[in-house]
Amino acid sequence: MNHLHVKTGDTVVMLSGKDKGKQGKVLQVSPKEGKVIVEGLNMVTKHVKPRKQGDPAGIMKAESAVYACKVMAVCPKCGKATRLAHKIEGDTKTRVCKHCGASY
Structure with missing residues (x-):
């Protein structure tokens, strides 16, 4: 991997x-x-x-x-330990906090 x-x-x-x-x-x-x-x-x-x-x-x-x-x-916005989700917008793939939805 x-x-x-x-x-x-x-x-x-x-x-x-x-x-x-x-x-x-x-x-x-x-x-x-x-x-x-x-x-x-x-x-x-x-x-x-x-x-x-x-x-x-x-x-x-x-x-x-x-x-x-x-x-x-750790999410920079909410400060919680979080698993990372991925959001695809157009051609870009961004990492997103599972708790607050803030992107990295």
């Missing part, structure tokens, strides 16, 4: 896991794997070695990928 319901820049809410209920912005989408990277969520620690002089080293925090089925889009 190479199609995801969220896009880069969308605000999403986590549905399960240690960050359940927290919101963040989608930084990166990987449709081939079905995963997304969300800003400030699913943080992991990485041991980083300096690659060149002046690079930081040590234990760094970084966002890790999470399956897209574990996040749900």
Whole structure:
């Protein structure tokens, strides 16, 4: 499946896991794997070695990928987590909030 319901820049809410209920912005989408990277969520620690002089080293925090089925889009107008509907008007297909009908 190479199609995801969220896009880069969308605000999403986590549905399960240690960050359940927290919101963040989608930084990166990987449709081939079905995963997304969300800003400030699913943080992991990485041991980083300096690659060149002046690079930081040590234990760094970084966002890790999470399956897209574990996040749900948040409507910018009503602020609720919602499934996305699609509305076709002429030649354009827009994403629409199921609660308030606002388009993304």
